[in-house]
Amino acid sequence: MEEQGVTQVASSSVSKEAAKPDTVITVPADPRIPAPESTSRDFVWEGAGERIEYTATAGYIDVRSDTGSLIGKMFSVAYVAKVEEDAEPSDASASDIRISQRPVTFCYNGGPGSSSVPINLGGIGPVRVKTDGTNHLSLPTTLEDNPYTVLRQSDLVFLDALGTGYSAIAEGVDPKTVWGIDGDADAFCRAIIGWLDANHRWGSPVYLFGESYGTIRNAVLMRLLGEKCVPVRGVVMLSALFDWVQVLPGEDLYFLGMLPTFAAAARYFGRAGTKVDEAKWFDDAMEFTEAVYAPALLRGDRLPAREKTAVAKKMSRLIGLPADLIERYNLRIDLDTFRRSLLADEGRVIGRLDMRFASAAPLPLQASTEFFAGEDAADDAVEPVWAAAFRAHLHSIGFAGAPIYLTQNYAVVNRSWKWDHEEPGIGESSPAPNVTYDIAVALKRNPTMRIAILGGRYDAATTYWNVVHDISCLFLPPELKERVEFKLYSCGHMAYVDEPTLEAMGKDMAEFYAK
Structure with missing residues (x-):
């Protein structure tokens, strides 16, 4: 595994921690x-x-x-x-170390x-x-x-x-x-x-x-x-x-940071934004995160049901997951859920280090969050x-x-x-x-x-x-x-x-x- 070894259940920073020999040299x-x-x-x-x-x-x-x-x-x-070395020192006694x-x-x-x-x-x-x-x-x-x-x-x-x-x-x-x-x-x-x-x-x-x-x-x-x-x-x-x-589980900053990246991946795999330029799609998702998504998350269960449904539908158009799933998750889609869900109909999961990579999904019994965090085609490749x-x-x-x-x-x-x-x-x-x-x-x-x-x-x-x-x-x-x-x-x-x-x-x- 190349990077970020942080093991947080809902973290954007978890990394491959599959069984490795304990080695202290x-x-x-x-x-x-x-x-x-x-x-x-x-x-x-x-x-x-x-x-x-x-x-x-x-x-x-x-x-x-x-x-x-x-x-x-x-x-x-x-x-x-x-x-090329600088000119020779004029002082013959000068150090020859340049x-x-x-x-x-x-x-x-x-x-x-x-x-x-x-x-x-x-x-x-x-x-x-x-x-x-x-x-x-x-x-x-x-x-x-x-x-x-x-x-x-x-x-x-x-x-x-x-x-x-x-x-x-x-x-x-x-x-x-x-x-x-x-x-x-x-x-x-x-x-x-x-x-x-x-x-x-x-x-x-x-x-x-x-x-x-x-x-x-x-x-x-x-x-x-x-x-x-x-x-x-x-x-x-x-x-x-x-x-x-x-990177702490349940923190709103985690979900806010993830949304533009999810939107980019959804567009890459043709699940959203297919007719929009890549840079504009990401920029729009950044703007949505700050103007719409952040205020919605900050209100928690004080957000009216009608507004919650509306935000879920807008998120669905951005990140390619069903609006009812997003609403059921209280607008908070974690990384594991997104990686497993976006291409679930194809039997594939997408990468974490680079969400453009994809691989065959693990077996249903392989439900360990720690294991799944490390099963990353972007790294294995x-x-x-x-x-x-x-x-x-x-x-x-x-x-x-x-x-x-x-x-x-x-x-x-x-x-x-x-x-x-x-x-x-x-x-x-x-x-x-x-x-x-x-x-x-x-x-x-x-x-x-x-x-x-x-x-x-x-x-x-x-x-x-x-x-x-x-x-x-x-x-x-x-x-x-x-x-x-x-x-x-x-x-x-x-x-x-x-x-x-x-x-x-x-x-x-x-x-x-x-x-």
Whole structure:
């Protein structure tokens, strides 16, 4: 499973938690027992008349406490372009170490419990696995130069969270100290500082690129890095989730966020809006959500029966389910119900990460909500091939790691996750965090920073309406609102699976880095 491992019954963020071996990998606390040595190989990327020579390095970054004790070893794959050196120092005694000023972007997926394989070989790295629309991939496959890689604008460092991939927690360290919102961000902060120092990159503009739970990590990390005197130049939030309230069962924000995404899926499968442009249909659903649907939900059973029936009929025309079903559910259609119902007459269920994907429905006795949340054709279609291709890619770099690479480790990491968060300026820990406050604090402290929020119309794991709503509730002054840009694509959660979206995203990233 690629992303969002949150297990909430009615949540937009539940992920595949099917039976997996409980695996906690640790490394000895004794630093004399080494991890595998880092390895590097030189490669050439070519595309659209461009040519970039770069070095790929696979290896570990020590994550250490303020007193120097080992917290863990974070596995990374870095791609560093070879650029022309600056002129020789005029002072013969000057250090021969040149401080690169090329941007460097630290990239990761989420989960919690996912490695960075999807965003690397699926998304923005210099090589990728070619996808095939909404069809399942299979072996054999080959890696190709990614024509839209962010390596064109920035060096890239892909990081695996502790407990995923080859990243390991040091022996004697309690996993609870790093498996939580604050502990995880702290570990990434230390790893990023360690990489910058080891690679003499203090002159480089720093960017963060996180997907899904990686956007929660981004929000906290952009504040923490600033507090450690690491100025962040830009932050990319792909498929974002910021306010935890929206994933709690029964919360109206959950149902509001889902409706435009349901409308997009209904149109895609010909169950609604067939004569309307995709973008307009989604925009109309966004407007309906705020102008009609939200006021109706807020009134609860105080909504007159006649008005309830009228809203149900309007919803039916938008999301393609029967009005009587919608009315019976008190206008609150959860994700499982929609996924099971839209194509029930065809014996199929639709995806969660990307609602354009569909597969044969499970048996009636397989009614477990947790099981169904993980039965997602959008994930099954790509993840196994990505994982196999990544192992081959590491061999091409020359890295020999352990036999088991935890592409995902949700069964352990996610189920152990501490969701409490010390909200900045609030003075207390919140069990239902809203990390937009971290974003606002970081942006106010560093008003030169830019933020790009990227979303997909077909993403039911991290719905677009919610993230737009969350940022609007920060009431940023105009000069800071201008630092935040939104991009909406015709894709699902893993935007790069959709090649037209990957192309559009590549152009948007080129503009973002040029600002």
